[in-house]
Amino acid sequence: MALVRNNQFLNLKLSLPKVSTTSVPCCFPIAAASTTVTSCTSNTVSVSELERINVLGSGNGGAVYKVSHKTTSEMYALKKVKGDMDSASRNQLLREIQILRLVDSPYVVKCHDIFEKPSGEVSILMEYMDLGTLESLRGNAVTEDQLASIARQVLKGLSYLHGLKIVHRDIKPANLLRNSKGEVKIADFGVSKIMVKSLDKCNSFTGTCAYMSPERFDSEAADAEEDKSNVYAGDVWSFGLTMLEILVGYFPLLPQGHKPDWGTLMCAVCNGEPPKAPHGCSGELKSFIDCCLRKKPSERWTASRLLAHPFLLRQD
Numbered sequence: 001m002a003l004v005r006n007n008q009f010l011n012l013k014l015s016l017p018k019v020s021t022t023s024v025p026c027c028f029p030i031a032a033a034s035t036t037v038t039s040c041t042s043n044t045v046s047v048s049e050l051e052r053i054n055v056l057g058s059g060n061g062g063a064v065y066k067v068s069h070k071t072t073s074e075m076y077a078l079k080k081v082k083g084d085m086d087s088a089s090r091n092q093l094l095r096e097i098q099i100l101r102l103v104d105s106p107y108v109v110k111c112h113d114i115f116e117k118p119s120g121e122v123s124i125l126m127e128y129m130d131l132g133t134l135e136s137l138r139g140n141a142v143t144e145d146q147l148a149s150i151a152r153q154v155l156k157g158l159s160y161l162h163g164l165k166i167v168h169r170d171i172k173p174a175n176l177l178r179n180s181k182g183e184v185k186i187a188d189f190g191v192s193k194i195m196v197k198s199l200d201k202c203n204s205f206t207g208t209c210a211y212m213s214p215e216r217f218d219s220e221a222a223d224a225e226e227d228k229s230n231v232y233a234g235d236v237w238s239f240g241l242t243m244l245e246i247l248v249g250y251f252p253l254l255p256q257g258h259k260p261d262w263g264t265l266m267c268a269v270c271n272g273e274p275p276k277a278p279h280g281c282s283g284e285l286k287s288f289i290d291c292c293l294r295k296k297p298s299e300r301w302t303a304s305r306l307l308a309h310p311f312l313l314r315q316d
């Protein structure tokens, strides 16, 4: 638990604080030009063809804009990250770019292109998800069938990523986007990691602390466990919490309306019983949440196994 205590300053809602404040020149392994640099798909679009419509949001790395293609009127999301970043943020962006180039799934937000300006500013052109994040579902009454449809798509995305040895490490409502076609996709690979060797470990305190699994919260205890190599199970815990949050309308590890503080959260995750689906839910949904939120990573179901859970087999 020492590591947990040492990390009390961490923001509960945001990604890791910056490790270093030293600015380094930004030089990515992509051609330095303000035109199209690298294509994640075959659709090549140049920055000069894009018109900014409005700001969609902003994260640690920079702002995301809704942009329109001047001739086709096609909408895109353009994430801009400034060049004057510290080395930790630069490495994070490099990892994100590496993963975006690798992935191609209907359950992961598509990256069309990556541009870099001579100033070092990097822009990532993505498919536009017009209904925004799953956070907007909070407070809406979500039916079990709707939840099953969301869960199925996110799990297909996670199963795909885990098959490529990619751990997302920041699954939460704010990183799952939806569109008016009923599609739900995984976004934001800012803290994700490709597991090179089978025994690679994940940095425990990466991502949003509130959604961290018990083994990531208390990595010393996890080290004592036999299955510490099961890094993918952390994504499943975060997924389970996210599904429960959408269902009940509030962050399920804390009482409704409770402002998260480090101590309460740590006790709830490491010492408390995992949260459960409410009484009125079907037995299948209760069991599904239970399979996602087992405290021991070895007992938690994998994303692929969850896809065959009875809760998700009721319709497809």
Ligand SMILES: Nc1ncnc2c1ncn2[C@@H]1O[C@H](COP(=O)(O)OP(=O)(O)OP(=O)(O)O)[C@@H](O)[C@H]1O
Pocket: 015, 056, 057, 058, 059, 060, 061, 062, 063, 064, 077, 079, 109, 126, 127, 128, 129, 130, 132, 133, 174, 175, 177, 187, 188, 190
């Ligand atoms: N492809 C997209 N389509 C529509 N909206 C998007 C898209 N990508 C991002 N957004 C919006 O922009 C916001 C900011 O996204 P971004 O990935 O930069 O940051 P974040 O996930 O909120 O924070 P951080 O990266 O610091 O964890 C999102 O919360 C979402 O509302």
